[in-house]
Amino acid sequence: MADDSTPSDSAEQRARAHEPHDPGVAGRLNALRAAVLGANDGIVSTAGIVIGVAAAGAARGEIFTAGLAGLTAGAMSMAVGEYVSVSTQRDTEKALLDKERTELATMPVEEMAELAGLYEKKGLSRELAREVAEQLHAHDALAAHAEVELNIDPDELTNPWQAAFASMVAFTAGALIPLLAILLAPEGTRTVVTVAAVIIALLLTGWVSAKLGDAPRLRAMLRVAGGGALAMAVTYLIGLLFGTAVA
Numbered sequence: 001m002a003d004d005s006t007p008s009d010s011a012e013q014r015a016r017a018h019e020p021h022d023p024g025v026a027g028r029l030n031a032l033r034a035a036v037l038g039a040n041d042g043i044v045s046t047a048g049i050v051i052g053v054a055a056a057g058a059a060r061g062e063i064f065t066a067g068l069a070g071l072t073a074g075a076m077s078m079a080v081g082e083y084v085s086v087s088t089q090r091d092t093e094k095a096l097l098d099k100e101r102t103e104l105a106t107m108p109v110e111e112m113a114e115l116a117g118l119y120e121k122k123g124l125s126r127e128l129a130r131e132v133a134e135q136l137h138a139h140d141a142l143a144a145h146a147e148v149e150l151n152i153d154p155d156e157l158t159n160p161w162q163a164a165f166a167s168m169v170a171f172t173a174g175a176l177i178p179l180l181a182i183l184l185a186p187e188g189t190r191t192v193v194t195v196a197a198v199i200i201a202l203l204l205t206g207w208v209s210a211k212l213g214d215a216p217r218l219r220a221m222l223r224v225a226g227g228g229a230l231a232m233a234v235t236y237l238i239g240l241l242f243g244t245a246v247a
């Protein structure tokens, strides 16, 4: 459920080229992208469940039960998956920062030389690299080492609870679209109405995610809507098949 499909390389590069230089904004953009992906998951998986169950001939109450169970299970699975993955990443980053902090305390001279060496490798002259390292050590040695050696901002570690809660909310918001559509639509039209609602919702999330990543809008919209349509077609056919076979 928590497969975070990454955008294509060119889109990613383009996104990076336009990436804001304020790390806080970049972090919020990433959170927004994760929310859109979570909502997509909720839309597609819940649509599959309710359409499949409806195709098997279930009544409204049974469709509601199945859809609600799918929504709950999916939201919990997203939250737990996100919590575990962000916690692990955070533990790793904390351990690396602790190690760096110890090294800075026990061998500051070697660490200063190491930092100067890294800046020299990046293209600065030996004297300038030395000067930069000295000034950074005087300012905030840990932050400087964390950035250059580990690519970590010590003040911007992701909060696993926040990440878990965000993906749970995003999944639930997405899941409510097919669930409400199939429950509110008139008896004879519920599948058609649900498919239409899902396609519209997916075109919208495709557009938003393409806009956030500054990627071609139409291609992203067709890709995400096409994937959703395929998922609904498969679960519809399986529901039809097993509904008649088992009942």
Ligand SMILES: [Zn+2]
Residues within 6 Å of the ligand: 100, 103, 111, 114, 115, 145, 149
């Ligand atoms: Zn270091």
